[in-house]
Amino acid sequence: MKKSTKVTLLSALVFPGLGHFLLKKYIIAFAFILSFSYLLLGVISEVLDKTQQVMDSIIRGDISMDVSAIRQALIEQGVLESSDLSISTFLLLIIWVIAAFDAYRLAKKDPQDNID
16 A cells, blocks of 8 residues: 555544654644644533533433433533534544645655555
8 A cells, every 4th residue: 555545544534643653744743633632622521511511400300301302402502503613623624634635745745655
């Protein structure tokens, strides 16, 4: 398998920046990994906080154990429809695509691209 294929698949399917590690571009790899991880942890933290609030309301009895009531509470908390989360997830997707494309681009520059 060509090196360009390996690094592109690593960055696209596993985690952004891993392909850069294979290319020994450590600074770029850390930049992609840190930026993606920071945004991902922010999204996860925000979703968990808002879902915990809904779970607490269910335990207190403020929200019934009905799927539609829980869904409505999640929407009101901004878990299912939030502009902040939409922007963050869009940025995550952009970073992921750029990392995969950049890994491919850097590997194609390498004269030993055809060597395993």
